[in-house]
Amino acid sequence: xxxxxxxxxxxxxxxxxxxxxxxxxxxxxxxxxxxxxxxxxxxxxxxxxxxxxxxxxxxxxxxxxxxxxxxxxxxxxxxxxxxxxxxxxxxxxxxxxxxxxxxxxxxxxxxxxxxxxxxxxxxxxxxxxxxxxxxxxxxxxxxxxxxxxxxxxxxxxxxxxxxxxxxxxxxxxxxxxxxxxxxxxxxxxxxxxxxxxxxxxxxxxxxxxxxxxxxxxxxxxxxxxxxxxxxxxxxxxxxxxxxxxxxxxxxxxxxxxxxxxxxxxxxxxxxxxxxxxxxxxxxxx
Ligand SMILES: Nc1ccn([C@H]2C[C@H](O)[C@@H](COP(=O)(O)OP(=O)(O)OP(=O)(O)O)O2)c(=O)n1
Numbered sequence: 001x002x003x004x005x006x007x008x009x010x011x012x013x014x015x016x017x018x019x020x021x022x023x024x025x026x027x028x029x030x031x032x033x034x035x036x037x038x039x040x041x042x043x044x045x046x047x048x049x050x051x052x053x054x055x056x057x058x059x060x061x062x063x064x065x066x067x068x069x070x071x072x073x074x075x076x077x078x079x080x081x082x083x084x085x086x087x088x089x090x091x092x093x094x095x096x097x098x099x100x101x102x103x104x105x106x107x108x109x110x111x112x113x114x115x116x117x118x119x120x121x122x123x124x125x126x127x128x129x130x131x132x133x134x135x136x137x138x139x140x141x142x143x144x145x146x147x148x149x150x151x152x153x154x155x156x157x158x159x160x161x162x163x164x165x166x167x168x169x170x171x172x173x174x175x176x177x178x179x180x181x182x183x184x185x186x187x188x189x190x191x192x193x194x195x196x197x198x199x200x201x202x203x204x205x206x207x208x209x210x211x212x213x214x215x216x217x218x219x220x221x222x223x224x225x226x227x228x229x230x231x232x233x234x235x236x237x238x239x240x241x242x243x244x245x246x247x248x249x250x251x252x253x254x255x256x257x258x259x260x261x262x263x264x265x266x267x268x269x270x271x272x273x274x275x276x277x278x279x280x281x282x283x284x285x
Contacts, residue, residue, distance in 0.1 A: 002140065002141050003030060003138050003139065003140045004030070004083075004138070004139040004140065004141075005030050006027055006030055008139075009027060009030065009032065009139060010024065010027065012080075012083070012139060016078065016080050017078065018077060018078050018079065018080065018083075018139070019032055019034070019075050019076075019077055019078075019137075020075060020076050020078070021074075021075060022075075026133055028136070029136075030138060031136035031137060031138050032136070032137050033090070033133030033134070033135065033136050033137075034073045034074070034075050034077070034087075034114065034133065034134070034135040034136070034137055035073065035074045035075065035130070035131050035132055035133045035134065035135070036053075036061075036071055036072075036073070036074060036128055036129065036130050036131065036132055036134055036135075037053075037071075037072045037073050037074035037075075037113060037130065038052055038053050038054065038072070038074070038130060039051070039052060039053070039071075039072040039164060039165050040053060040061045040069060040070065040071055040072070040128075040165075041069060041070040041165050041169070041170050041173070042061065042062075042063065042064075042067060042068075042069050043067050043068040043069065043173050044064055044067045048170075048174055049170075050164070050165050050170065053130040054130070055130060055131050058130075059129045059130050059131065060127055060128070060129050060130075061127070061128050061129075061130075062125050062126075062127055063098070063118070063120045063125065063126045063127075063128060064120060064125050065097070065120050065121075065122060065123055065124060065125065066120060066121075066181055067119075067120050068101070068117065068118070068119050068120075068173060069117070069118050069119075069120075070115060070116070070117050070165050070169055070170070070173070071115070071116045071117075071118060071128070071134075072113050072114075072115055072116075072162065072164070072165055073113050073114045073115075073116070073135060074113075074130070074131060075113070076111065076112055076113050077106060077110065077111070077112070077113075077114060077137065078110075078111040079106050079107065079108050079109060079110045079111070079139075079152070080108065080145075081108045081109055081142070081145045081146040081147070081148075081150075081151045082108070082141065082142050082143070082144075082145035082146070083108060083139050083140065083141065083142055084105060084106070084107065084108055084139075084140050084141075084142045085105065085106035085110075085137050085138065085139050085140070086104055086105055086106075086137070086138045086140065087103075087104060087105070087106060087114060087116075087135055087136070087137050087138075088100060088104065088135070088136050089116070089118065089134055089135060089136075090133070090134055090135070090136060093126065093128075093134055096122050096124065096126050097120055097121045097122015097123070097124070097126065098118055098119075098120060098121075098122070098126050099118060099119040099120075099121050100116065100118060101117040101118060101119050102115065102116050102117040102118075106137070107151065107152035107156070108142050108145075108146045108150075108151045108152060109146065109148075109151025109152035109153060110152040110158075111152075111160065112158065112159075112160055112161070112162040112163070113162045113163065114135065114137075114162070115158070115162055115165060115166075115169075116135060117169075
């Protein structure tokens with residue numbers, strides 16, 4: 001099996017129009033460089049629909065890290081039954097992390113746009129522009145030439161159906177969220193951020209509560225001290241009061257006793273004086 005060189009490729013193009021539209025300047029190193037066409041589907045599309053590009057205002061498509069995309073080529077390729085083609089993605093894009101998920105060959109008899117499925121395995125957004133060359137294609141001989149039945153025909157799935165990106169693939173890719181490493185990292189980062197915000201808030205709340213508890217405990221201690229102090233003062237006052245009452249009572253009792261003694265002495269004195277007086281009167285008689 002021989003691959004076609006530049007002259008053979010140009011001859012084939014001249015004879016069979018294998019690539020349409022064709023630009024001779026796109027023949028590089030024995031390959032023809034196919035370009036991105038007008039339709040793209042991104043798995044993180046906001047609308048969930050195919051994006052339609054044009055060569056003027058809406059040329060660019062951003063393929064985010066961890067996202068998958070379907071890219072339709074601008075050119076149609078028509079592979080003769082005595083040829084087979086091999087396709088790839090240019091290293092310039094692959095080195096950014098773009099992975100060619102879809103196949104590597106185009107069957108003899110295939111006649112349509114090509115649909116590439118790609119994955120951004122890199123850490124940065126890969127920007128693609130419509131009309132730009134990304135997909136090299138090489139032609140090789142197929143010997144002997146395939147028959148109508150042996151070649152790509154209407155029993156095959158993609159036979160003349162790739163004017164647009166088939167909705168069945170979009171429906172398939174839309175099912176559920178794409179759990180790419182980047183999407184997971186984003187989720188982990190977001191959970192981490194929410195969690196650390198919550199921890200900071202709860203720490204602040206704890207600190208606030210700690211202060212409140214400290215103030216409350218301080219207040220309770222102050223109130224307890226005051227009550228205790230008042231209680232001791234009251235107790236002491238009560239004891240002092242009782243003591244002074246008892247002293248007063250003692251003084252009063254003493255005074256009463258002294259007064260009683262004095263009255264008795266006075267009474268005795270008076271009785272004695274009267275006795276002496278009566279005796280004196282009697283004697284005088
Ligand atoms: N990135 C690619 C790879 C291939 N093809 C086209 C060219 C192939 O000739 C055709 C069929 O490829 P396969 O035989 O690998 O695919 P299937 O067997 O799944 O589909 P079909 O039933 O169409 O053969 O699809 C394409 O459009 N884009």
